[in-house]
Amino acid sequence: MSHKRRLLLAKTGLDCHDTGIVTVAQKLRDAGYEVIYLGLHNHPDEVVKAAIEEGVDGIGVSYLSGQHMPQMRKLLEAMRKASVNLPIVCGGVIPQEDATALKSMGVAAVIAPGTMTAEILSMVDQALASHAAR
Amino acid sequence: MASQPSAVQTATRDAETQLFETNAGIPVQELYSEADIQGLEPGRDLGQPGAFPFTRGPYAGMYRTRIWTRRFQVGFGSPQETNQRIRYLHANGANGFVITIDLPTSYGFDSDDAIADGEVGVTGVAISTLDDMAALYDGFGPDQVSYALSIRPPISSVTLAMLACVAEDKGVPLEKVIGTQQNDPFYQMSGGPLQTITKFFPLEGTLRLCLDNIEFISTRMPRLNWMVTNGYNLRETGVNAIEDGIFTLGHAFDIYRMAVARGLDINTFPRKASFFLSASIDFFEEIAKFRAMRRLYARVMRDQFGATNPECWRLRFSVQTAGNTLTTQQPEVNIVRAAYEAMAAAFGGAQSVHLCSYDEGHGLPTEESSRIALRTQQVLAYETGVTRTIDPLAGSYYVEALTNRMEAEIRKGIDDVGARGGMARAIKDGWLESQINTARYRNQDKIDNNERTLVGVNRFTIPREQEIPVKVHKLRADEWGAARTEYLRNYRASRDEPRWSDAVTRLEQAWRSGQNMVPVIMDALRNRATMGEINEAMRRAQGRAEALR
Numbered sequence: 001m002s003h004k005r006r007l008l009l010a011k012t013g014l015d016c017h018d019t020g021i022v023t024v025a026q027k028l029r030d031a032g033y034e035v036i037y038l039g040l041h042n043h044p045d046e047v048v049k050a051a052i053e054e055g056v057d058g059i060g061v062s063y064l065s066g067q068h069m070p071q072m073r074k075l076l077e078a079m080r081k082a083s084v085n086l087p088i089v090c091g092g093v094i095p096q097e098d099a100t101a102l103k104s105m106g107v108a109a110v111i112a113p114g115t116m117t118a119e120i121l122s123m124v125d126q127a128l129a130s131h132a133a134r
Numbered sequence: 135m136a137s138q139p140s141a142v143q144t145a146t147r148d149a150e151t152q153l154f155e156t157n158a159g160i161p162v163q164e165l166y167s168e169a170d171i172q173g174l175e176p177g178r179d180l181g182q183p184g185a186f187p188f189t190r191g192p193y194a195g196m197y198r199t200r201i202w203t204r205r206f207q208v209g210f211g212s213p214q215e216t217n218q219r220i221r222y223l224h225a226n227g228a229n230g231f232v233i234t235i236d237l238p239t240s241y242g243f244d245s246d247d248a249i250a251d252g253e254v255g256v257t258g259v260a261i262s263t264l265d266d267m268a269a270l271y272d273g274f275g276p277d278q279v280s281y282a283l284s285i286r287p288p289i290s291s292v293t294l295a296m297l298a299c300v301a302e303d304k305g306v307p308l309e310k311v312i313g314t315q316q317n318d319p320f321y322q323m324s325g326g327p328l329q330t331i332t333k334f335f336p337l338e339g340t341l342r343l344c345l346d347n348i349e350f351i352s353t354r355m356p357r358l359n360w361m362v363t364n365g366y367n368l369r370e371t372g373v374n375a376i377e378d379g380i381f382t383l384g385h386a387f388d389i390y391r392m393a394v395a396r397g398l399d400i401n402t403f404p405r406k407a408s409f410f411l412s413a414s415i416d417f418f419e420e421i422a423k424f425r426a427m428r429r430l431y432a433r434v435m436r437d438q439f440g441a442t443n444p445e446c447w448r449l450r451f452s453v454q455t456a457g458n459t460l461t462t463q464q465p466e467v468n469i470v471r472a473a474y475e476a477m478a479a480a481f482g483g484a485q486s487v488h489l490c491s492y493d494e495g496h497g498l499p500t501e502e503s504s505r506i507a508l509r510t511q512q513v514l515a516y517e518t519g520v521t522r523t524i525d526p527l528a529g530s531y532y533v534e535a536l537t538n539r540m541e542a543e544i545r546k547g548i549d550d551v552g553a554r555g556g557m558a559r560a561i562k563d564g565w566l567e568s569q570i571n572t573a574r575y576r577n578q579d580k581i582d583n584n585e586r587t588l589v590g591v592n593r594f595t596i597p598r599e600q601e602i603p604v605k606v607h608k609l610r611a612d613e614w615g616a617a618r619t620e621y622l623r624n625y626r627a628s629r630d631e632p633r634w635s636d637a638v639t640r641l642e643q644a645w646r647s648g649q650n651m652v653p654v655i656m657d658a659l660r661n662r663a664t665m666g667e668i669n670e671a672m673r674r675a676q677g678r679a680e681a682l683r
Contacts, residue, residue, distance in 0.1 A: 014237035014253055016323045016330040019372055019458070023574045040329050065237065066498050066609050070252025093462075095497045095606040113462045113495050114591040117582045 005128065009060040010038035010047045013071045017064035020091055020113065024060070027117045028124065044075040048082045058108075058128050062091040072102055087131035089124055153585060157416040158374035160539055166531035174534055179429070183524045185444075187432040189425050189537070190525040191483040192448045197521035202479075203486035204511050205282075205452065207504065209234035209258035211614045212621075213269035216259040221273055230280045232488060233270070234258030240323070241334050242289050244666030245618030255614035257498065258284065262618070262666060263625055264659040267296035268303065277306045282314035282452075286322030286364070287343040288335050288672060290315060292665045294347055295655035298355070308354050314408060314452075315351060318364040319344040320385060320561055328567050335669070336676050337562065341392065343651060343672075348393050350652040352403035359408045359450075362386040369412035370458050372573040375423045379540065380547030381566065382409065383431060385557040387548070390439060392558075401443040404435065409451040413475040413482070415459045418536055420475070421527060424451070424482025426540035452486035453479035462495030464590035465604055473510050480520050481527055487511055498607040622664065629662035637661035638671050645675035 009025050011018060018040060025037045036054050038047065051059055063071060072090065079086070087108040094102065099110040108127035111120055154162045163170070174180075181187055184194030193199065206228045208219050220231055235258040238250035244262040245254045254260050261267060270281070276297060283293050294315055301311050316322060319340045323330040331340060351360050365382035373381065386409070393403055411427075413420050431449035435441045455475035460468040472489040479487050489507035491499035499507075515521060527533045551560055560566045580586040587593050637658040644654040651672070658668050 014241055014249070019370075019574050022571060023578050026571075026575055027578065041333050066256045066607075067237075067252050067611070070611060074252075093495060093497060096603075097606065114588070116592065117578060 004032065004034050005058075006034040006036065006054060006056040007058050007060055007124070008036050008038065008047065008051050008054060008056040010042045010050070011040045012042050012044050012047060012061060012075060013063075013067050014041065015063055015065040015067055016040050017062070017092070020064070021060070021062045024062075024091065024120060027120065031121050033124075044071070044078040047075060048078045048084055051079075051084055051086060052082065056086065058087045058089065058124070058131070060089045060091070060124075063094065064092045066093075068092065068094055068102070069098060072105065072107065076105060087127045089127050156375070156419040156536075157414070157586075158376040158419060158543075160376075160419070160536070160543075166535055168531065170531050170535040171538070174538065176529075179538075180528060186436065186447055187429040188448055189429045190528055192428065192450050192485070196483065196524040197480070198524065201515050201521055202484050203230040203280075203452075204228070204508060204515065205230050205232050205486050205488040206508060207232040207234060207488055207499075209236075209284075211255035211259065211610065212617065213259055213261060213266040214272075217270050217272045220270075220279070224274070224279065230282075230486065232282045232284060235283060235285050236260045239665065240285060240289060242666060242669035244622055244664050245615065246622045247666055251615060252611050253615075254611055254618050256609055256611050260614070260618055261293065261296070262622060262664045263662070264296050264299055265625070267293065268300050271300050271304070275304050275306045276301045277310040277312060280313045282359075282361075283316060284322070285316055286331075287317060287319050287340045287347065288669060289665065290317055291343040291347055291651055292655055292659075292668055294350065295652050295659055298350075298652070299656050299659055309356055311355050312357050314359040314361055315347060316361040316364065316410070317344055317347050318361060318385075319389075320557075321364040321368040323367065328561060328564065335673060339672065339676050341558065344389065345393055345396055345398075346650045346652055348389075348403055349396065349398060349650055351406070352398065356406070359406045361410055362389060362407045364410045366410045366412045366454050369414065369456070371570045372458065372577050373570060374573065375414065375416065375419050376540065376543045376547065377569065377573065378412065379423055379427050379430075379544035380551060381557065382411065383427060383434075383544065384548045384551045386431075387434060387439075388556045388558050391556070394439070400435075400439050400441045401446055404441065404446040405443070407450075408485075409449060411451045411453050411484075412456045413453045413479040413484075413487075414456040415471060415475060417474060417478050418533060419540075420478040421481045422533060422536035422540045424479070424484070425525075425533075425537045426544060427451075428483070429537070430541050430544055450485050452488070453482075453484040454488045455479070455490045457490045457494050460490060460492070460494050461588060461590050464596060464601065465492050465495055466602060467590055468492035468494070469506060469510060472507065473514065476511050476514055477518075477520065480514060481525075483525065493604050493606075496604045496606060498609070500605050500607045502605060625662065625664070633661045634663055637663055638667060641668060641671040642675040645672055 009021055025035045028035050038050055089109045090102060090107050091111040094110055102110055109123045180189045183191035183196050206223055208231055209216050236255050237253045237257055239261050243249050245260045285293055298308055301308055351358050363382045363385045365378055368381055369378045394400055428449045432447040435447045455472040459471055469492045476487055476489055489510055491503035491507045493503045551557055554560050581588055581592055584592055641654055641658050655668055
């Protein structure tokens with residue numbers, strides 16, 4: 001790929017567990033991605049706005065306090081409204097049943113806790129590649 | 135803080151490479167002997183349980199007199215549902231409860247605030263009104279059951295005022311109220327502390343309310359414990375045991391200095407101070423950490439703060455086992471991890487213990503997983519015999535040497551933080567955040583490169599299809615949110631508008647005049663102001679009137 005791939009990472013809603021996403025942001029940078037991390041407590045609209053302004057290739061979010069379904073619905077709706085079509089990767093504590101539901105809603109990948117960095121990188125690579133191929 | 139890698143010896147046996155250092159990087163010898171505890175004077179450095187320097191435990195008698203409290207964590211949906219659950223558990227013998235609070239309440243938003251959408255009742259109970267707190271205490275007096283509400287300033291000033299009002303309404307004198315008031319301005323939330331504590335309320339205001347709470351509790355509610363540092367959430371960010379001790383105690387001493395500067399008495403206000411600590415997986419290091427922190431605290435309180443009341447030298451703590459050591463893969467193995475961690479807490483002399491549920495990597499705990507967690511510590515308390523004698527590991531060459539080393543490392547670190555201007559300063563200028571982030575990357579690297587074994591994750595793995603399915607806690611956020619919105623609409627509609635409005639004005643005036651806010655908040659609550667409105671009024675008084683949504 002010619003340009004350095006850019007990713008937007010953010011937490012939305014009130015969940016403040018950020019160890020995973022902060023660590024993954026750094027690992028992605030180490031692997032050659034350009035990562036913009038928006039921090040905690042973003043509104044989904046703000047995430048979409050930043051994604052447009054920064055011209056990113058994908059979005060990463062994480063949830064560890066049980067609000068992944070309502071928050072992801074809001075984020076996907078905000079993307080639809082703004083006609084933003086980007087692959088989304090979601091990490092965190094996501095029950096299996098909900099992971100399946102998220103994927104059927106269009107989330108490219110759901111990453112469980114305890115996933116090794118190498119596997120996370122290949123999941124992100126694959127999410128971007130298969131989205132580009134669509 | 136950590137030792138140099140060159141000091142670490144590795145040896146190969148049975149084709150396995152072992153790392154002979156603790157998780158915090160302290161090198162561990164093949165054998166410990168008398169030479170390693172030279173200079174240890176039992177009378178001076180260990181003492182008797184319940185006496186200076188409290189290395190052997192905060193109380194004489196320890197578990198022979200009273201086994202640690204087996205805490206039960208509860209809190210979901212509405213206060214009424216949570217109260218029903220507490221009544222059931224109380225009838226079955228539990229009398230200490232950690233009450234988890236939902237995120238909107240934790241950040242100062244009523245259940246019907248737009249920001250609360252999808253979050254009401256999810257991570258804990260929603261509390262927006264005085265009646266909500268009364269509902270939590272339905273059937274009990276606050277002198278009968280002990281609640282520890284997981285909440286921090288500014289909101290803990292509101293819940294403290296609610297508790298005082300409930301006591302008054304039930305005819306319970308304030309001096310008889312029991313429980314634990316969490317009061318850590320910095321570490322209550324999970325994650326890096328800076329952004330999450332400054333996003334919705336000015337930091338200076340949070341610190342002022344922390345001191346208002348200490349003043350109110352120590353003068354009006356002498357039986358109520360108040361938690362100084364939530365070292366648990368801090369440790370969960372990924373820092374090691376030494377950093378845990380440094381940041382936890384360094385923060386507490388900082389708060390104490392502020393309280394002294396306000397004119398509070400060092401021989402009074404720390405009497406019911408308590409700590410909330412993590413028991414992680416490195417067994418002996420955790421035991422040494424608990425013993426070292428207790429000794430260091432006693433020495434600093436007596437020798438540096440000049441406290442002469444022995445009650446103010448005594449570090450008391452509750453423990454939760456480390457959620458960040460649990461795995462999503464092969465989750466049933468987590469039961470074993472939590473059991474070892476709880477045993478370290480018992481050897482460390484904890485006053486109260488709560489075990490993480492094995493399914494934490496899959497969702498919020500279920501009734502079944504909570505029960506297994508409670509049963510695990512009942513086995514520890516009633517079957518293993520660890521309670522039979524006090525501080526059974528005292529005198530072990532290794533444990534005493536490690537305790538000495540931990541105390542020295544923590545003391546050195548606290549001095550370093552002091553040279554930076556103290557913990558509050560270190561948080562404000564981003565230093566703590568950078569320490570935490572360094573620890574996070576370090577931990578992930580150790581797992582990625584197999585330096586640290588995580589059973590089921592980087593070793594001894596099984597294919598996903600062999601995993602045993604885990605039952606998941608059902609969330610009813612939409613239902614809870616709708617019901618609470620309706621409830622709050624009626625609550626606001628049924629109040630005397632001028633009296634409510636006057637009470638809110640008094641809040642803002644009191645804020646500007648610098649008086650203790652707790653009695654003023656009680657007045658506002660009695661005039662049916664909601665928690666969110668009170669929080670907003672205090673924010674407004676600090677010139678932060680903008681909607682923070």
